[in-house]
Amino acid sequence: MQKWFEDAKLGIFIHYGIYAVDGVSESWSFYNGRITHEQYMKQLDGFTASKFDAEKWADLFEKAGAKYAVLTTKHHDGVALWDTEYSDLNVVKKTPAKRDLIKEYADAITKKGIRLGMYYSLIDWSHPDYPSVFESGKVPEDLSKVNKHSSPVDGIQDEEKWQKFLEFNNNQLREILTNYGKVDLLWFDGDWERSAEQWNLPAFKDYLLSFNQDLIINSRLQGHGDYKTPEQGIPITRPEGPWEFCTTINSSWGYQHADDNYKSLNQIIRMFCDCITLGGNMLLDIGPLEDGTVDPRQEAILLGLGDWIRTHEEAVFGTDEGIMTRYYLGGSTISKDKKTLYLFVYDDPKENICLKGLCNKIRKITVLHSGKELTHEIQGGVPWFNIPGTTWIHMTPEDTHEQVTVLKLEFDEELEMYGGSGAVVTHN
The missing domain is CATH 3.20.20.80 (Glycosidases)
Structure with a gap:
């Protein structure tokens, strides 16, 4: 090919x-x-x-x-x-x-x-x-x-x-x-x-x-x-x-x-x-x-x-296929070096965008069309079992594009996603 x-x-x-x-x-x-x-x-x-x-x-x-x-x-x-x-x-x-x-x-x-x-x-x-x-x-x-x-x-x-x-x-x-x-x-x-x-x-x-x-x-x-x-x-x-x-x-x-x-x-x-x-x-x-x-x-x-x-061309050209919808209920692409994840936000969010299974520490999140930087928080997770928490990206309708919004998530290391079924916490 x-x-x-x-x-x-x-x-x-x-x-x-x-x-x-x-x-x-x-x-x-x-x-x-x-x-x-x-x-x-x-x-x-x-x-x-x-x-x-x-x-x-x-x-x-x-x-x-x-x-x-x-x-x-x-x-x-x-x-x-x-x-x-x-x-x-x-x-x-x-x-x-x-x-x-x-x-x-x-x-x-x-x-x-x-x-x-x-x-x-x-x-x-x-x-x-x-x-x-x-x-x-x-x-x-x-x-x-x-x-x-x-x-x-x-x-x-x-x-x-x-x-x-x-x-x-x-x-x-x-x-x-x-x-x-x-x-x-x-x-x-x-x-x-x-x-x-x-x-x-x-x-x-x-x-x-x-x-x-x-x-x-x-x-x-x-x-x-x-x-x-x-x-x-x-x-x-x-x-x-x-x-x-x-x-x-x-x-x-x-x-x-x-x-x-x-x-x-x-x-x-x-x-x-x-x-x-x-x-x-x-x-x-x-x-x-x-x-x-x-x-x-x-x-x-x-x-x-x-x-x-x-x-949004940097999220389109020069990218590979994205993460599975079990991690994010929307579309996505990944940069060739696997250090940037682009999330496609199809609808207006109420207050957050939910991303599950992300193992990486996020260096920066920006709205691609406006350049606005967004904040986020991580809830839950069992780090000593390498089970990540849920990443909540703070985003409101005011941040959206009139068609489809793209969020750019940047990492220092290659993207890593957790695909396990969780575990019972037996020790803290």
Whole structure:
């Protein structure tokens, strides 16, 4: 795993495509039969990207505090946002946009020093060769439930067509990995419809790495990815290894006109804090309008998140995952030298913040956004048994930040937390 990814903390996900024209669910709307494939593809005629400005996107992402970005180069609908040689189904040939949006995006993101990520759907529900086999080659008993976009409805598999489709994917991915500068991250989706063997793994991954040995690949590669990607629901238990939580800013991945179910700025900041507390990144998704502009509500949330991050950046960047919630009922991070603990205070306290299990002597406590120094007291404990007391940090609503407050606790030695179950005091 590349160090930059584990240190990044925040990425921006962009679902941009023809589905923004009518505001329908990206790809799934025709796959699930809500509209026909023909109706879905009529959106090609309305996709203009007339106000698409990749440099404005990059500037917004930088202000949001993001260290990487991931754009949907092609979703399950098969519509490519670049001028691919291997299909006419792309926005350059088939829409009024007539622009290689991936090139503009890659140039702008790279210029800003933001790590370049590309989303690519392994499945293609519009490609004639894709619905040629079943997952693991197993023909279902009830063919009436087979979706015509993903598998042969007559139950007859065609391995030759499937191999042609794999070659098609390889060719498109070669374009993405060679035509737009160094790609830092490939974000796959759709691996669930075929087995690892059918995706030609691990040879397929070796092929991708042949273009760039530093390339990071997400988990959606039938067990051959580099990091986990829990989606929409924040993990309660920390995933093993590197991970990233991907989530929408409202309820939709792509732009949907009727979706006003936005998460508040405070909720987004708290979710972000929860992710870095558990040692992960947050990949926050936006869905631009078909003309390429970002909804002002989405922009405001990104800018608000960036303001909070800049104010508290020492608690975000260059830190490791925090202490467990059994010690502190909130989020936290720890400095690399383990001599500073940052506590995220989500709500207004009545008079104290409670920290349990702390073995270290506290040298100083400050409110990060204001610099105000706070006092504390320790109640209880059995020091001759090395059982610490409860640390009560004196804090009132007047000390809080309007979103999430960060307290900085400094120690002379590396942080040490007690994890035992207590003991009977048999002598004093």
